Amino acid sequence: MRIGEVAAKAGVSVRAMRYYEQQNLLQADCRLGGQRHYADTAVGRVRMIQHLYAAGLSSSTIREVLPCVDTGEVPPELLDRLTAERTHIDQRITELLAVRARLDEVIAAARNPDPECHHMQY
Amino acid sequence: MRIGEVAAKAGVSVRAMRYYEQQNLLQADCRLGGQRHYADTAVGRVRMIQHLYAAGLSSSTIREVLPCVDTGEVPPELLDRLTAERTHIDQRITELLAVRARLDEVIAAARNPDPECHHMQY
DNA sequence: CTTGCACCTGACGCTAACGTCAGGTTTTAG
DNA sequence: CTAAAACCTGACGTTAGCGTCAGGTGCAAG
Numbered sequence: 001m002r003i004g005e006v007a008a009k010a011g012v013s014v015r016a017m018r019y020y021e022q023q024n025l026l027q028a029d030c031r032l033g034g035q036r037h038y039a040d041t042a043v044g045r046v047r048m049i050q051h052l053y054a055a056g057l058s059s060s061t062i063r064e065v066l067p068c069v070d071t072g073e074v075p076p077e078l079l080d081r082l083t084a085e086r087t088h089i090d091q092r093i094t095e096l097l098a099v100r101a102r103l104d105e106v107i108a109a110a111r112n113p114d115p116e117c118h119h120m121q122y
Numbered sequence: 123m124r125i126g127e128v129a130a131k132a133g134v135s136v137r138a139m140r141y142y143e144q145q146n147l148l149q150a151d152c153r154l155g156g157q158r159h160y161a162d163t164a165v166g167r168v169r170m171i172q173h174l175y176a177a178g179l180s181s182s183t184i185r186e187v188l189p190c191v192d193t194g195e196v197p198p199e200l201l202d203r204l205t206a207e208r209t210h211i212d213q214r215i216t217e218l219l220a221v222r223a224r225l226d227e228v229i230a231a232a233r234n235p236d237p238e239c240h241h242m243q244y
Numbered sequence: 245c246t247t248g249c250a251c252c253t254g255a256c257g258c259t260a261a262c263g264t265c266a267g268g269t270t271t272t273a274g
Numbered sequence: 275c276t277a278a279a280a281c282c283t284g285a286c287g288t289t290a291g292c293g294t295c296a297g298g299t300g301c302a303a304g
Contacts (some may be wrong), residue, residue, distance in 0.1 A: 002250075002251075003250085003251075004250060004251080013292075013293080014250090014251085015291095015292060015293065015294085016291080016292065016293095018252095018253095019291065019292060023291095032300095033251090033299085033300055033301080034251080034252060034253095034299075034300075035250085035251055035252075035299095035300070035301090036251085036252090051217060051220065051221055051224075052221060053291080054214070054217045054221075055217055055218050055221035055222075056218075057221075058290080059290080059291080065225075065228075068228050068232075069224065069228060072228070072231050073232075074228060074229070074231065074232030076232070078232075079229065079232050079233075082225060082228060082229055082232075083229060085225065086222060086225045086226065086229065089218055089221060089222050089225070090222065092176070092218060093215060093218050093219065093222070095173060095176045095177055096177050096178075096211055096214060096215050096218070097215065098173065098177075099173060099174060099176075099177035099179075099211060100177075100208060100211050100212065100215070102191065103187075103204055103207065103208045103211070104208070106187070106190050106191060106194070106196060106204060107196070107201065107204055107205060107208065109194050109196065110190075110195075110196030110198070110200075110201050110204075111201075124271095124280075124281075125280090125281075126279095126280060126281080135262075135263080136280090136281085137261095137262060137263065137264085138261080138262065138263095140282095140283095141261065141262060145261095154270095155269085155270055155271080155281090156269070156270075156281075156282060156283095157269095157270070157271085157280085157281055157282075158281085158282090175261080180260080181260080181261080
């Protein structure tokens with residue numbers, strides 16, 4: 001597969017894939033006439049990269065994490081980093097849940113206008 | 123209170139507060155000799171703004187949402203927007219949960235090296 | 245052969261949420 | 275009164291994850 005096909009299947013832009021390569025998150029299997037060629041597994045890998053980005057991880061963090069996800073081998077020095085990242089994600093989840101609850105209150109109030117509503121002080 | 127005190131109590135920079143004002147998220151109660159003065163409630167408001175930013179909302183979205191949180195009154199046209207935003211947040215939560223679970227697998231594997239481990243294909 | 249599409253490598257543009265510096269004013273402490 | 279803080283208004287810098295354009299190449303079809 002060439003880059004366009006992989007990009008389409010994974011739902012990203014060609015530009016994004018070249019960017020991932022620059023960031024050392026992804027390598028083409030080979031180059032034929034200057035053009036990148038990929039195995040089928042690349043599609044899944046690109047999707048995984050997207051998920052990690054969506055989770056708020058930076059390129060450099062993803063660069064560290066990906067090999068572990070691939071091989072299952074985790075150098076112990078990375079364990080702390082991963083645990084820290086997990087904690088960070090946990091915090092973001094908690095914040096998101098709080099904001100969602102907030103939004104739900106507002107939405108509920110909008111649907112069911114309550115004249116005696118006692119609004120919270122933030 | 124002047125800007126520095128509010129910023130310190132809310133845990134943000136002075137620059138950030140001036141930025142919030144530019145974005146119409148926050149107004150000073152008055153100006154004395156060109157300097158901004160705030161009521162105590164400003165601290166909570168700034169924290170709320172931070173939470174919304176942390177939830178991934180943009181300045182313009184926050185600008186729409188904040189008055190509703192304040193007053194509890196929601197113009198019906200905003201309801202769709204809020205619901206959409208809620209859906210979006212839901213998606214991000216789901217993604218974060220997935221990534222966290224992924225991280226947990228890797229961490230568990232690292233702590234408990236399993237020679238017969240069958241790694242998932244992403 | 246040539247048309248046309250997909251691909252290539254730079255390289256500059258963009259947005260958001262501030263950081264930071266310059267140059268000047270106001271408030272506060274001694 | 276005076277010097278140090280704290281504040282003010284621009285305005286330019288920064289970072290990340292791409293978008294997009296320019297100018298040139300490779301591959302399949304007619």
